[in-house]
Amino acid sequence: MSEGVTKGQIAKYRAQFILDPTALVAQNAVSNNELPNLVLSRDLIQTSDSSFSIKLDEWKVTSQKSSGRCWLFAALNLFRVGAMEKMNISDFEFSQSHIHFWDKLERSNHFLEAIIETSERPVDDRTIHFLLSDPIGDGGQWNMAMNLIRKHGLVPKSSFPESYSSSNTRWMNAVLRDILRSSASEIRTILGEGGSIADARAHKEERMAEIWRVLCIHLGTPPEEFDWQWRDKDKVFHRKGTMSPQDFGSEFVDIEWEEYVCLVNDPRNEYYCTYTVDYLQNVSGGPPVVYLNVPMDEMKSVTQKILEDGTPVWMGCDVGKQMDRKRGIWDAELFDFQGIYGVNYGMEKINRLRYCQTMMTHAMLFTGVDVIDGKPRRWRVENSWGEKDCGEKGYFTMNDNWFDEHMFEIAAPKEFLTEEMLSGLDTEPKVLPAWDPMGSLACVDCHQG
Numbered sequence: 289m290s291e292g293v294t295k296g297q298i299a300k301y302r303a304q305f306i307l308d309p310t311a312l313v314a315q316n317a318v319s320n321n322e323l324p325n326l327v328l329s330r331d332l333i334q335t336s337d338s339s340f341s342i343k344l345d346e347w348k349v350t351s352q353k354s355s356g357r358c359w360l361f362a363a364l365n366l367f368r369v370g371a372m373e374k375m376n377i378s379d380f381e382f383s384q385s386h387i388h389f390w391d392k393l394e395r396s397n398h399f400l401e402a403i404i405e406t407s408e409r410p411v412d413d414r415t416i417h418f419l420l421s422d423p424i425g426d427g428g429q430w431n432m433a434m435n436l437i438r439k440h441g442l443v444p445k446s447s448f449p450e451s452y453s454s455s456n457t458r459w460m461n462a463v464l465r466d467i468l469r470s471s472a473s474e475i476r477t478i479l480g481e482g483g484s485i486a487d488a489r490a491h492k493e494e495r496m497a498e499i500w501r502v503l504c505i506h507l508g509t510p511p512e513e514f515d516w517q518w519r520d521k522d523k524v525f526h527r528k529g530t531m532s533p534q535d536f537g538s539e540f541v542d543i544e545w546e547e548y549v550c551l552v553n554d555p556r557n558e559y560y561c562t563y564t565v566d567y568l569q570n571v572s573g574g575p576p577v578v579y580l581n582v583p584m585d586e587m588k589s590v591t592q593k594i595l596e597d598g599t600p601v602w603m604g605c606d607v608g609k610q611m612d613r614k615r616g617i618w619d620a621e622l623f624d625f626q627g628i629y630g631v632n633y634g635m636e637k638i639n640r641l642r643y644c645q646t647m648m649t650h651a652m653l654f655t656g657v658d659v660i661d662g663k664p665r666r667w668r669v670e671n672s673w674g675e676k677d678c679g680e681k682g683y684f685t686m687n688d689n690w691f692d693e694h695m696f697e698i699a700a701p702k703e704f705l706t707e708e709m710l711s712g713l714d715t716e717p718k719v720l721p722a723w724d725p726m727g728s729l730a731c732v733d734c735h736q737g
Contacts (some may be wrong), residue, residue, distance in 0.1 A: 314628050327623045328612065336617055338685045340668050342595055343656040347372065349682030350381060351674035353455035356426030356733025360387050361672035362602050362651040363433040367442070369600060370542035376520035381445040385454040386533070389507045390440040391428065395570040396468060396499045399423040400492045402567050403472045407479040407488070418722045419567065423468040426457055426733045428570065430550050430602055430651075430699040431578065435571040440510075441533025442541065447514040453506035457733075460506040464499065471495040543599075549705065549713065551587050552579040552697045554726055555638040559583055560712035565720045565727035578717050579726065582709060584692055590704050592657055592664050597704075600655045600670070604697035604729050607650035610690060616671075616679015620689040637693060647728035648696045655683070664688050697729075 305311050317326055347369075352361050364382040372380045402419055409416055453460040474495075475488045516536065517527040528539070557563060559581050568577045582590075594601050610622040626632055640646035656668030667686040675682045702710070720726055 310630060318628065324623055327625055327628050329622055329624060332617070332619050332622055333615065336615070336685065338680055340656040340658045340666070342659065343668060344595065344598065344600055345655040345668070345670055345683065348379065349670055349675060350672050352384070352672045355455060355457045357384055357388055358672055359428040359430065359651040359729060360384050360391070360433055362653050363430065365653050365670060365672065366600050366602050367541045367543055371540040374540055374542065375518055375526070376522065377518060378521055383443045383445045383448040385450050385507055386443045386448040386510055387433065387436050387440070388454055389503055389510050390436050391432070391570055392424065392464065392503050393500060394436065394572070395424060396464065397496060398569050398572045399468055400471055400475065400495065401572050403475050404479070404485060404488050404492070407476050411476070415566065415722050420469060420472065422465070422731060424461055424464045425731055426461065427730045429568065429577050429730050430548070431575065432570045432730065434545055435574040437537060439571060439574070441535070442537035443511060443514060443533050444516065444536070447511055448508065451507050463502060467495065467499060467502065544701065547702050548699045549702055550577070550579050550697060550699055551582050551590065552726065553584045553587050553695065554581050554641065556641055557581050560708055561715045562713060562717040563720055563726065564717040565724050566722040568722070568727045568730055576717070579697070580709060580712050586706065586709070587695070587698060588664065588691060590700050591654060591698050592659065593704050594700060595654060595657045600653045602651065602699040603654055603695065604648040604651045606646045606648060606694045606696065609646070609694045614677050616684040618684065618690040618694070619687040620693045641725050646694070647725035647732070649728065649732045651729060667691060
């Protein structure tokens with residue numbers, strides 16, 4: 289039998305609190321103010337510096353607005369660097385809405401295929417419960433973005449601009465969730481009553497046609513081709529004429545993204561081994577999401593080398609920990625929460641993962657690093673939350689101690705991997721359960737607002 293809180297214990301707690309003058313001071317302060325303002329380290333703010341020995345960015349940040357498309361924005365922000373250089377222009381964006389449209393369609397199909405595949409399991413099976421919990425969120429992973437680009441190409445933002453629903457996904461996602469859960473119920477009923485897989489897929493196709501209709505209503509109809517021309521910084525006019533999304537991507541993306549590998553730091557699992565997450569996918573039949581697990585110091589070293597080579601780095605982290613958004617600062621000791629309470633708590637990274645205290649929540653782009661005697665001391669980050677009240681016009685400073693504690697993933701060209709890492713790529717991926725925190729970036733929607 290469990291033990292409840294007794295009146296005697298409550299009396300003791302009450303007396304201890306009343307007799308502690310520091311507790312009363314903290315009570316007066318916290319009950320009348322926003323907590324982060326009370327525990328922000330003055331010393332760190334005074335000593336914070338946003339200068340970098342290596343700084344790659346000379347462009348404005350983008351804004352995902354009220355959507356969870358950070359992973360797409362980070363990938364397209366990486367790709368636009370070379371596109372701007374090739375076109376000799378200072379401002380350009382690939383259409384995030386275009387890739388977002390195809391992700392919604394492909395992810396709907398993948399979800400319904402997963403429902404067919406798992407139809408013999410009880411509806412309260414943990415994997416079924418996970419699939420149904422959020423069948424169509426905005427989040428995603430590097431490999432998922434590449435699956436979409438490989439299949440559907442890219443277009444300039446002017447050829448498929450933002451709609452209200454691409455920038456504010458709440459209601460569109462709510463409708464799609466309803467349709468997909470209804471479809472899951474119908475498919476499981478068809479199969480449960482003796483129908484064939486062909487019957488289930490025929491019903492799925494009817495529902496997919498309706499999902500296409502809903503997406504077109506919310507986002508617009510994606511173009512099969514478009515006309516592209518521009519005037520560069522030297523006032524020279526260029527015309528490419530009619531292009532398909534596949535042609536445009538091939539022409540203006542100079543990153544060899546097929547040679548990229550996702551490195552993660554997951555201290556729960558063996559290093560130099562590959563991992564995947566069950567049902568972490570958007571394009572059915574496409575390459576799976578695969579991670580190579582490496583020690584943190586090696587992930588950091590690879591990140592530094594890529595930046596020193598002149599290329600930004602796509603990354604995933606637990607963005608909300610020890611962050612001052614307005615100042616644009618991350619530091620592992622930025623807020624002294626324990627000090628104001630007089631309570632010691634917290635865990636090492638390995639146990640924060642095990643006990644649901646941390647996970648990947650946001651993807652961004654490293655665009656700089658400050659290096660002293662060969663070692664990094666702070667990192668420059670291009671966010672996708674716009675410029676207003678967001679660091680240095682949307683750019684953030686990450687102190688190196690924060691990298692150690694709250695960074696999880698980068699996408700890196702194979703040429704920067706060590707021999708041990710390259711050998712690790714040959715291992716058979718170990719399958720983590722669908723609900724594992726290594727899949728969280730595809731499930732958590734880290735909105736701008």
